[in-house]
Amino acid sequence: MITAAAQEPAQEPAPEADVLVTSRPLDEYCALFGLTRARLAALPGPLLDCPGGAAGLAAEARALGCRVIAADPAYALPLPEVAARALAARASMAAAMAARPELYPSPPSCRPYRPERYLRSWDRARWLFAEDSAAHPHRYVAAALPRLPFADGAFALTLSGYLLFAYPELFGPECQLAALTELVRVTAADGEVRVQPLHDGRGRRCGHLDRLRYALGERRIASEVRRVPRGDGRTRRVMVLRSADRRPPAAAAGPPAVMVARPFHSYTYRMSETTIRPARPADADRLTALIQASSAYRGAYFAMIDGYTVEPDYIERHEVRMAVDRADDRLLGFYALIHEPAELDLMFVADEAQGRGIGRALIADMLDRARAAGIEAVKVVSHPPAEGFYLQVGARRTGTRPPQPRTPWAQPELVFTV
Ligand SMILES: C[S@@+](CC[C@H](N)C(=O)[O-])C[C@H]1O[C@@H](n2cnc3c(N)ncnc32)[C@H](O)[C@@H]1O
Numbered sequence: 001m002i003t004a005a006a007q008e009p010a011q012e013p014a015p016e017a018d019v020l021v022t023s024r025p026l027d028e029y030c031a032l033f034g035l036t037r038a039r040l041a042a043l044p045g046p047l048l049d050c051p052g053g054a055a056g057l058a059a060e061a062r063a064l065g066c067r068v069i070a071a072d073p074a075y076a077l078p079l080p081e082v083a084a085r086a087l088a089a090r091a092s093m094a095a096a097m098a099a100r101p102e103l104y105p106s107p108p109s110c111r112p113y114r115p116e117r118y119l120r121s122w123d124r125a126r127w128l129f130a131e132d133s134a135a136h137p138h139r140y141v142a143a144a145l146p147r148l149p150f151a152d153g154a155f156a157l158t159l160s161g162y163l164l165f166a167y168p169e170l171f172g173p174e175c176q177l178a179a180l181t182e183l184v185r186v187t188a189a190d191g192e193v194r195v196q197p198l199h200d201g202r203g204r205r206c207g208h209l210d211r212l213r214y215a216l217g218e219r220r221i222a223s224e225v226r227r228v229p230r231g232d233g234r235t236r237r238v239m240v241l242r243s244a245d246r247r248p249p250a251a252a253a254g255p256p257a258v259m260v261a262r263p264f265h266s267y268t269y270r271m272s273e274t275t276i277r278p279a280r281p282a283d284a285d286r287l288t289a290l291i292q293a294s295s296a297y298r299g300a301y302f303a304m305i306d307g308y309t310v311e312p313d314y315i316e317r318h319e320v321r322m323a324v325d326r327a328d329d330r331l332l333g334f335y336a337l338i339h340e341p342a343e344l345d346l347m348f349v350a351d352e353a354q355g356r357g358i359g360r361a362l363i364a365d366m367l368d369r370a371r372a373a374g375i376e377a378v379k380v381v382s383h384p385p386a387e388g389f390y391l392q393v394g395a396r397r398t399g400t401r402p403p404q405p406r407t408p409w410a411q412p413e414l415v416f417t418v
Contacts, residue, residue, distance in 0.1 A: 019167055020089035021074050021082060022053045023126035026060035033159055033194045034228030034238055040066040045156030045188060045295060050145065051163050054086035056125030058139050059132035067302070069139055069155070069292065076142035079134060086126045094119055100203075138288045138309045145171075146178035149286060150186040151331075152352035154293040158183050158193040165198050165206045173208050177215050184221050184241050193241040198225070209239075220244040274332060274358065276365045279320040281312030286331050287320070287348075295351050296383065304383075304407055310336075310346070318345065319369055323358050333358045335366050342375040344416075347386075363393045363416075370418045378416040387412040 029049075030036055040047065041064040049057050052070025061068045074082050097115050133140045143149050145163070164171050164179055171179060183193045199205045206212070213223045222244045227235035279287060287310040291297075297305045314320070319337040324330060333349035344366060349359045370378050381401050382390055391397070395414040403409055 019163070019170065020053075020092055021072075021085040022089050022093065022162060023055055023086045023122045023129055024053070024161075025056045025121050025125040025128075028121065028125075029055065029057050029159065029161070031231070032161060032196055032228075032236070032238075034226065035194075037064055040064050040157075043156045045191070045298065046154070046293060048150070048155040048158040048183075048186060050143070050148065050158065050160055050183065052140065053162075054082060054089075054126050054129040056128035056132075058136075059128040060125075062132075067292075069141060069150075069289075071141045071143040071148060071150075073142060073144040075133070075140045079130065082133075083126065083130050086129070090119060090122055090126070093122070136307060138285075138292055138307070141285070141289060146175060146182045148182055148186050149289055151290070151293060151350045152185055153188040153191075154351065155187050156191045158187045158191070160193065160195045162197065164195060166201055168200050168206070173212060177212060180212070180216060180241060181219055181221065184243060187241075187243075189243045189245065191242075195239040195241070196228075196236065198237045198239060216241065217244070273326040274323050274356075274361065275326045276321050276323050276361065279315050279322045279334060281315050283320075283322065283331075284310050284312045284315055287315075287322070287334055290331055290334070290348055290350060291346075293351070294348065296385065300409075301383070319373075320346075321362070321365060321369070323349075323353070323362055332356075333362055335362045337366050337369060337378065339373055339375065341379070342370060342377060343379045343381075347380075359389060360393055367416060367418055370416075376418055378418060380414045380416065382412045382414055384409065384411060387414070390414050 024032075026037070026040075030040070040061055043066050046067040046069055047061065048069050048071065049055060050071040051074075052058065052072045053074070055070065058068035058070050074085065077085075094115065097118075101115070141149065145160075160179075160183055164176050180193070180195065183195070187193050198209060209225070213225075216223050220243065222242045224240045226238050226240050228238050230236050288308075291305050291308055291310065294305060310320075314336070319339065320334060321337075322334040323332040325332060331350065332353040334346070335344060335348075336346040337343075338345045347359070347362065349362070366378070379398075380390055380395055387397070390412075391414070395416050397412060398415050399413040401411040401413050
């Protein structure tokens with residue numbers, strides 16, 4: 001059993017042809033956002049890079065033990081096209097740097113600063129991106145601000161570089177506000193969002209930043225403009241956003257299905273009705289995103305979901321049903337019932353939906369469907385921390401599955417009598 005969350009899938013995102021698909025390496029990200037490799041390694045949850053462009057961040061951060069999900073509308077394109085756009089961005093960057101060198105960063109990793117050396121760091125990042133996104137496509141989610149397909153509070157840290165203020169023709173003040181609010185929504189209450197630069201492509205500062213910050217404050221989002229050293233005696237400005245309602249992290253433990261929820265962000269919370277409906281093949285990416293954002297599989301248990309994807313044909317072959325918000329189809333949880341031999345194969349509840357009875361409702365629905373199919377008993381091989389939940393909702397312990405290569409720990413075996 002796994003627990004995670006994802007929000008309503010936006011429409012197929014439309015990549016903006018005029019926006020450069022840049023390919024920065026991890027060290028440049030650290031320099032631009034005022035971060036360190038150690039800070040990334042110590043993150044208590046996944047990092048969202050939105051927009052991800054063709055960055056090497058996800059691939060490189062992985063080696064630090066930091067999970068990165070990159071989101072960008074460009075990922076809706078075939079990979080060779082993204083790579084071609086990234087190459088075109090490199091050429092634009094080379095031309096722009098030659099024209100106005102004072103505007104462009106000289107990250108510590110590229111000193112002494114020589115444009116060729118800097119651009120080579122982009123080449124390496126672009127290759128890492130191409131390799132990583134081909135091998136692990138679930139880490140690269142096609143999505144466009146101001147609407148992201150992730151659950152509330154899914155990320156420990158969210159980075160947004162070279163978009164919201166860099167392209168004011170695409171993101172006017174209203175759209176910036178909506179996008180920043182969305183970035184905070186998908187970030188944990190005890191996490192933060194960092195955004196840079198706060199100027200456009202010609203170096204002109206955003207003239208309405210104070211008004212924007214006021215409007216964020218009205219949405220209970222605290223903002224700070226922090227000065228980050230550039231390493232050349234000057235500083236760059238990074239905006240840091242946090243939910244003003246942040247509280248201490250929720251107490252740990254307990255089975256995932258009833259795990260204490262992260263506090264809802266007050267500005268996105270509204271009462272809503274839940275309905276359970278069949279998943280469609282087109283929902284596969286949302287289900288994968290929910291799994292990958294799961295906080296129930298952090299730490300040692302992460303190996304179990306690392307690289308795991310729900311494919312459209314899996315949804316066609318099995319009974320996969322989703323709990324969604326009736327108003328906007330936001331994904332709250334799902335299960336997959338294999339009929340022959342009968343087994344509950346997947347069971348996830350979104351972090352944001354914990355404690356609302358979604359897990360119980362999914363189990364009741366699963367038993368109804370099993371009954372309708374003439375199934376008499378449904379087996380469950382449980383994620384160890386979820387055993388208590390299954391016992392609470394009527395399953396009976398029948399045994400223990402010995403450690404396996406992918407799950408090198410014993411797993412409780414249970415059965416539901418239908
Ligand atoms: C200049 S790149 C920045 C990439 C990376 N963050 C960096 O700092 O290098 C801008 C990216 O924004 C993406 N983009 C364009 N419109 C977007 C939107 N509405 N939401 C999210 N990303 C968008 C583009 O596809 C492009 O990859």
